[in-house]
Amino acid sequence: GSTMAERLRLMTSAAGGITVTGTIVATGNILPSEDVRILDGKAARFGTGNDFSIYNDGSNTYLRNSTSNQDIIFLVNDDGAANTEAMRIDASTNSVGIGTNAPASKLHISGNSDTSDEDVMLIIEDVDGSAGSRIPAIVFRSNTGGTVTNQARIRGTDTQGIVMSGSATLGDDLVVQAGGVGIGTTSPAHKLDVDGSIGTRQVRHSIRPSLNLD
Numbered sequence: 001g002s003t004m005a006e007r008l009r010l011m012t013s014a015a016g017g018i019t020v021t022g023t024i025v026a027t028g029n030i031l032p033s034e035d036v037r038i039l040d041g042k043a044a045r046f047g048t049g050n051d052f053s054i055y056n057d058g059s060n061t062y063l064r065n066s067t068s069n070q071d072i073i074f075l076v077n078d079d080g081a082a083n084t085e086a087m088r089i090d091a092s093t094n095s096v097g098i099g100t101n102a103p104a105s106k107l108h109i110s111g112n113s114d115t116s117d118e119d120v121m122l123i124i125e126d127v128d129g130s131a132g133s134r135i136p137a138i139v140f141r142s143n144t145g146g147t148v149t150n151q152a153r154i155r156g157t158d159t160q161g162i163v164m165s166g167s168a169t170l171g172d173d174l175v176v177q178a179g180g181v182g183i184g185t186t187s188p189a190h191k192l193d194v195d196g197s198i199g200t201r202q203v204r205h206s207i208r209p210s211l212n213l214d
Contacts, residue, residue, distance in 0.1 A: 065091055071101075126156070137169070157186075 137155030
């Protein structure tokens with residue numbers, strides 16, 4: 001058989017290096033023993049048609065898919081399964097899918113509750129240790145012509161509860177805590193505690209009812 005022979009070797013001092021001002025085309029493997037530095041505004045390109053590139057412009061780092069409707073897929077090694085898809089950016093819809101390869105919204109998370117509750121769980125964690133300020137939240141709002149309007153909010157409380165708001169001011173409209181629901185109050189003292197007027201057509205009660213009117 002043929003004998004492999006060394007074709008090229010470039011050596012520099014410990015503080016030196018090789019500067020390339022043109023293009024390097026390799027048909028085999030390139031195995032650098034040190035970092036490969038690419039200057040600002042220059043990209044590492046992948047694919048025969050420059051399908052994908054990574055570059056930094058001096059301020060931000062970009063991942064760019066140059067081929068129309070080709071997704072960006074993140075693969076991990078899951079207990080030996082080296083090609084397990086963890087996340088996908090769908091190029092045709094500009095959507096992100098976690099656990100799904102066909103995201104149906106801007107962010108689509110898919111899991112299996114038979115695997116674990118956490119497999120279909122979204123956690124929003126506030127690491128603030130100050131009492132009274134641990135209030136992670138989700139805010140729903142509209143943006144019309146640059147005018148942002150709060151529509152609703154769901155947030156936690158410092159005392160293990162949920163506060164729901166249905167107005168632009170994001171007030172404490174409905175409070176759900178262990179053992180009680182409050183409307184117009186953040187500290188429900190009963191199963192249902194309403195601070196304000198109640199309009200009703202009918203009230204049904206069971207045996208031995210209790211009605212407190214403050």
